[in-house]
Amino acid sequence: MDRVILHCDLNNFYASVECLYNPEIRDKPVAVCGSQEDRHGIVLAKNCIAKKYGVQTGETIWQSKLKCPDLLVVPPRYHLYQHFSKLTRKIYERYTDQIESFGIDECWLDVTGSTRLFGSGERIAEEIRQTVKRELGLTLSIGVSFNKIFAKLGSDLQKPDAVTVISRNNYKNLVWPLPAGSLLYVGPATRRRLARIGIETIGQLAAASPELLSCQLGKWGEILWAFANGLDTSPVLKVDFQHPIKSIGNSITTRVDLKNDEEVKKTFYVLAESVAERLRKHNFKGFTVGIWVRDNSFYSETRQTKLESPTFLSTEIADKALELFKKNYDWQKRKPIRSLGIRMSDLVVADTAIQLSFYDDVEKNIKMESLEKSIDKIRQRFGSYAIQRAILLKEKNITKNSLVEDVSSFSYFR
Amino acid sequence: MKIIATKEQLEAGTQTVNRAVSSKNTIPALSGIYLKTSPDNLVLKATDLEIGIECVIAAQANKEGEVVIPARYFTEIVKKSPDEQVEILVEDNYLVKISSGRSLFQIHGFAPHDFPNLPQPAERKIDWVNKDLLKTAIRQTIFATASSENRPVLTGVLYERKEQELVTVATDGHRLAYKNVEVANNPNNRNTVIIPTKTLQELNRLLANTEEETVGVIIENNQIFFDLGNVKIYSRLVEGQYPNYEGVIPKSSTIKVKLMNKIFADALERCSLLAKDGTNLVRINLEGNKLKIYSESPEIGQVYEEIDVESEGGTIEIGFNSRYLLEGLRAIEEEEVGLEMNSSLSPATLRPINSDNYLYVVMPVRLV
Numbered sequence: 001m002d003r004v005i006l007h008c009d010l011n012n013f014y015a016s017v018e019c020l021y022n023p024e025i026r027d028k029p030v031a032v033c034g035s036q037e038d039r040h041g042i043v044l045a046k047n048c049i050a051k052k053y054g055v056q057t058g059e060t061i062w063q064s065k066l067k068c069p070d071l072l073v074v075p076p077r078y079h080l081y082q083h084f085s086k087l088t089r090k091i092y093e094r095y096t097d098q099i100e101s102f103g104i105d106e107c108w109l110d111v112t113g114s115t116r117l118f119g120s121g122e123r124i125a126e127e128i129r130q131t132v133k134r135e136l137g138l139t140l141s142i143g144v145s146f147n148k149i150f151a152k153l154g155s156d157l158q159k160p161d162a163v164t165v166i167s168r169n170n171y172k173n174l175v176w177p178l179p180a181g182s183l184l185y186v187g188p189a190t191r192r193r194l195a196r197i198g199i200e201t202i203g204q205l206a207a208a209s210p211e212l213l214s215c216q217l218g219k220w221g222e223i224l225w226a227f228a229n230g231l232d233t234s235p236v237l238k239v240d241f242q243h244p245i246k247s248i249g250n251s252i253t254t255r256v257d258l259k260n261d262e263e264v265k266k267t268f269y270v271l272a273e274s275v276a277e278r279l280r281k282h283n284f285k286g287f288t289v290g291i292w293v294r295d296n297s298f299y300s301e302t303r304q305t306k307l308e309s310p311t312f313l314s315t316e317i318a319d320k321a322l323e324l325f326k327k328n329y330d331w332q333k334r335k336p337i338r339s340l341g342i343r344m345s346d347l348v349v350a351d352t353a354i355q356l357s358f359y360d361d362v363e364k365n366i367k368m369e370s371l372e373k374s375i376d377k378i379r380q381r382f383g384s385y386a387i388q389r390a391i392l393l394k395e396k397n398i399t400k401n402s403l404v405e406d407v408s409s410f411s412y413f414r
Numbered sequence: 415m416k417i418i419a420t421k422e423q424l425e426a427g428t429q430t431v432n433r434a435v436s437s438k439n440t441i442p443a444l445s446g447i448y449l450k451t452s453p454d455n456l457v458l459k460a461t462d463l464e465i466g467i468e469c470v471i472a473a474q475a476n477k478e479g480e481v482v483i484p485a486r487y488f489t490e491i492v493k494k495s496p497d498e499q500v501e502i503l504v505e506d507n508y509l510v511k512i513s514s515g516r517s518l519f520q521i522h523g524f525a526p527h528d529f530p531n532l533p534q535p536a537e538r539k540i541d542w543v544n545k546d547l548l549k550t551a552i553r554q555t556i557f558a559t560a561s562s563e564n565r566p567v568l569t570g571v572l573y574e575r576k577e578q579e580l581v582t583v584a585t586d587g588h589r590l591a592y593k594n595v596e597v598a599n600n601p602n603n604r605n606t607v608i609i610p611t612k613t614l615q616e617l618n619r620l621l622a623n624t625e626e627e628t629v630g631v632i633i634e635n636n637q638i639f640f641d642l643g644n645v646k647i648y649s650r651l652v653e654g655q656y657p658n659y660e661g662v663i664p665k666s667s668t669i670k671v672k673l674m675n676k677i678f679a680d681a682l683e684r685c686s687l688l689a690k691d692g693t694n695l696v697r698i699n700l701e702g703n704k705l706k707i708y709s710e711s712p713e714i715g716q717v718y719e720e721i722d723v724e725s726e727g728g729t730i731e732i733g734f735n736s737r738y739l740l741e742g743l744r745a746i747e748e749e750e751v752g753l754e755m756n757s758s759l760s761p762a763t764l765r766p767i768n769s770d771n772y773l774y775v776v777m778p779v780r781l782v
Contacts, residue, residue: 306564308587351782352692352782353693353695353733353779353780353781353782354693354779354780355588355693355735355777355779355780356588356759356777356778356779356780357587357588357777358585358587358588358590358662358761358777359587360777362759362760362780363759366759
């Protein structure tokens with residue numbers, strides 16, 4: 001029997017939540033944007049009215065204001081969005097226990113087992129759409145299909161506040177004429193490669209030979225071919241499934257471009273402290289230190305290196321990051337830096353037995369470990385600025401609240 | 415040009431040099447074996463530009479000449495030849511006809527001038543080292559080299575020629591093997607170099623086959639040459655500064671244990687059955703003259719062993735990677751072994767009881 005899968009996408013999520021809290025702006029063009037001072041001044045989300053003016057997610061505030069001079073710009077309030085995201089999940093949970101989040105505003109639901117209780121997939125989708133609207137005041141676009149890929153595609157077809165069914169009977173008419181880029185995981189690069197061999201639509205992708213596609217795209221060729229033919233079989237995860245954490249990272253865009261090693265060092269300390277604290281919180285140590293550097297022309301690159309022994313110490317992480325940076329970044333030839341990131345991967349459980357090496361200063365490490373753990377406790381009780389590294393005391397360029405946390409574990413295939 | 419040789423000689427020659435044939439296809443001639451004739455012998459050479467092996471065998475030739483024959487085919491053809499004698503005829507454009515009995519191969523060879531010249535070391539620098547001592551020095555250290563390229567110097571063995579001794583050292587950062595052998599006094603040959611592990615593996619293999627008592631060693635221009643009589647090995651050296659290994663060797667130890675090599679090794683082998691993954695952790699607990707060894711694997715179960723030892727200096731609980739301990743014990747030939755420790759977080763030493771010329775230092779595993 002075919003599965004019944006829903007993909008629920010909250011329309012203009014951030015902007016919709018902001019409008020709920022400020023009903024007076026509901027009838028005006030609204031965009032939720034990052035802070036210009038912290039150089040995050042881009043559109044994160046917009047409401048339908050702003051969309052009509054051509055305001056696009058990802059463009060800068062001044063670009064949007066050119067199109068729509070009356071645009072109301074509001075700052076993001078992530079805790080509210082988290083809250084509403086949880087509330088919608090609670091509603092989904094009335095219908096199934098297989099709910100998989102895809103970002104903060106999207107979820108897949110497998111309702112195959114619930115159709116006897118609640119009716120067809122379309123019926124359930126309709127009920128969810130109405131319930132969310134009635135109880136939370138938010139609108140949803142829901143795609144209903146027999147696999148996750150088509151369900152996701154369906155939710156993109158009609159916006160806002162709609163249910164779209166893609167069935168075995170209509171998918172060839174509905175899906176195949178669409179451009180290949182509407183398929184999940186076909187990004188700009190893949191789209192260009194497909195266009196080079198004359199594939200513009202999903203239908204053409206489905207009709208192409210999988211061998212040809214593998215030649216062009218590697219293993220993804222066959223996967224995309226299966227997606228286009230409705231052969232995706234990946235399951236919707238259970239509600240309580242926790243993705244195992246593969247890496248813990250942090251990045252930051254500084255208020256002013258960084259121009260020398262000293263400024264980079266300070267930034268790395270802020271990043272490393274946050275990464276180290278989160279490693280400890282999840283009881284991990286990491287073997288591999290990776291850095292990500294983006295210069296002010298938006299060119300970015302990554303480098304990584306392996307430690308002798310795994311660590312969760314901020315000093316060790318920052319020092320290694322700086323060493324890696326100095327080895328690879330030539331200030332003479334390169335531009336000032338806009339953003340920096342640190343990522344720890346190759347994680348092991350922190351309190352496992354660890355093979356020591358001649359390069360370790362074990363006694364010192366043990367002292368440092370208890371020192372950093374104590375700092376965690378002080379910060380928990382008295383706030384994150386209660387205790388600081390001296391090097392960061394007068395630092396204004398790097399603000400901790402502009403850190404972007406990133407725990408990576410997501411993979412479509414398991 | 416026509417060459418006549420016995421199958422046995424040719425087979426020995428091709429097998430000897432074959433290991434140096436390049437597996438990469440950057441220069442086609444490097445995938446071949448180079449042959450050069452003189453009136454009553456034949457020189458075979460192969461190189462991948464990292465290591466080169468040269469071998470001289472008895473053969474007859476009608477005139478002097480050279481050719482390169484694809485190694486993959488040449489070695490197999492020789493090995494499977496039906497007759498005791500093999501005849502190699504080189505015609506125009508390096509077409510090689512290999513005949514034996516009623517079998518005839520025609521193989522397309524390479525032009526010999528595409529094959530790189532192996533360097534000619536200065537004979538006056540030669541240092542003669544006893545073959546068996548050299549073999550032991552390699553065998554007892556080579557296993558401890560690093561396999562990852564993180565620190566390139568650790569992928570080789572440190573070779574220190576002092577006036578009256580030869581010191582070899584290998585480490586991967588977790589354990590270190592040190593060997594010191596007495597050799598003939600030779601004040602002119604003091605030298606410190608790092609030899610790639612692969613070169614020493616090949617040397618060890620060829621040393622097993624040679625009948626010579628001594629091996630000539632020449633170090634020159636960041637290269638090393640080994641002269642084994644009929645066989646010569648050329649190798650690039652690893653560049654860089656070897657870490658200060660003396661700093662790693664503990665100066666003194668508070669806890670000293672004397673134990674029987676085989677008994678300890680056998681017990682460790684058994685305990686390591688349950689310590690297969692990650693750090694191969696075994697816990698060792700010393701109490702007086704009892705050494706207890708534990709290991710466990712959460713899903714599978716646990717193991718406990720006890721052996722009798724002689725000890726002084728108190729009790730200790732310490733964790734080790736069983737593989738590191740076992741490799742060290744295997745390298746030590748003596749029956750009685752000393753295990754010396756200071757604390758559960760500092761390096762431990764294994765050494766033969768009645769000799770000072772071998773040391774194996776191993777870092778413990780930090781227990782939870």
